[in-house]
Amino acid sequence: MTLLEAYHFFENLKKETTNKTEIKVYNQFITILKKLEKREFTTNEIQSIEVELGNLQLKSNPENRKKFFKKALIKFEKYLKDTFSLTSKGYYTNLSVSLGVLFGVVVGVLIGERFERSLGISFGICMGLFLGAYIGRRKDARAKAAGNML
Incomplete structure (x- = not known):
């Protein structure tokens, strides 16, 4: 899954739900993806990020979407921290x-x-x-x- 595909995926999920906590998780993902697109990475680094997004299996249809995507967000942030030393604000x-x-x-x-x-x-x-x-x-x-x- 590319960064742009993931961005559009979370935008669509955000439009489908009315649950505020779910929207907050989607917004966190969207913010991270936007900031990653603005950074300059090598081709290998971009491929590595896209492989990690694919490993998160975001397109699966879980029963508890908020819990699933919150765990995926934590895994993705940990990956970015461990691999690229990138941290979120605060x-x-x-x-x-x-x-x-x-x-x-x-x-x-x-x-x-x-x-x-x-x-x-x-x-x-x-x-x-x-x-x-x-x-x-x-x-x-x-x-x-x-x-x-x-």
Whole structure:
């Protein structure tokens, strides 16, 4: 499946449904495909992307379309990240914030042993959130400056 065929396929799916969450997934696919068309790839890289789109079996008719296409979107984004180091907007921020909150809870429990437990946990979550957001924004800015952001 070529990039243009996939673009038209998702445009048609978008017109057929009224489910907002389904439309959101289709729009994410469409945005990625548009941005991929604007980038300059070698012939082999384009063929590799098209083979991956074919491997996703997008034209199959699943029962739960939203779930199927959401999984396909995650697989396709992972492929782009692993193969071409391309990330979507906010990728590192989302990842870092979630990891920051996770480690913040752990630090909060440790701090909470010395002080009041709920105060320590809330302090740890806040610090993890802020540090994760800061680190993630910086990594996103580096990816954008390097041209690796979709």
